[in-house]
Amino acid sequence: MFQTxxxxxxxxxxxVSGMTACSVAAAMLDHALGEGxxxxxxxxxxxxxxxxxxxxxxxxxxxxTR
Numbered sequence: 001m002f003q004t005x006x007x008x009x010x011x012x013x014x015x016v017s018g019m020t021a022c023s024v025a026a027a028m029l030d031h032a033l034g035e036g037x038x039x040x041x042x043x044x045x046x047x048x049x050x051x052x053x054x055x056x057x058x059x060x061x062x063x064x065t066r
Contacts, residue, residue, distance in 0.1 A: 002064060010060040014053060021049040 002008050024046045031038050 004063065007060060007064045010056050010063060013056040014060065017049045017052040017056060021046055021053055024049065 002011055024042050028038050028042050028046065031042070
């Protein structure tokens with residue numbers, strides 16, 4: 001388990017950004033398979049939270065391996 005407070009904060013960030021990115025990806029897939037077009041806001045939200053997910057995971061690996 002995580003030994004430091006930054007580790008726990010990064011873990012929480014991974015959970016939140018992962019759930020949000022998956023939710024937005026599901027909404028984008030629903031729009032793509034349905035009649036509507038994918039909204040720009042959904043794409044930007046997915047890009048933002050996907051980037052946060054990757055950055056948090058890399059930082060967690062860096063913080064917790066010391």
